[in-house]
Amino acid sequence: LQALGLRLLPENEEGKHGVEGAATLFYMVHCGKALYNNLLWSNWSPEALSKLVIIGNSFRGIEERLLSRILERDYSYIAKVLKGTEEVALPSHPRYMDTFNDTSVHWFPLDKLQELSPEVWNFVEEPTYQDCEDLEIIR
16 A cells, blocks of 8 residues: 555554545444544544545444434534535445445535534534443554
């Protein structure tokens, strides 16, 4: 990957990686919800999020599988950005239906993010996951 000019993260940042103004692709297949939530928190502005593309578990699938109160309590940044997200499911292959059946490409168009209410952007508290029962993160 480095030969292609891509940069790998040298250490576990628990998803807390800022894009620092550059368009960035995150390949996060089969990652836990907390990693996606942390990544969103680390880039919590319309300008930064509009530079992000995520290949990973479907945010819509996460929304469908979790009770809304759990989604909003434990993964609030995913919950808040859903209306500002474009998502396209990757085509599934019959041979890998049990492993890559929930993979999508996500991007965050600036115009959609700017349509979200200002209150969405005011809360930027770092996620802690104290009450989270199904935490899927390696610390």
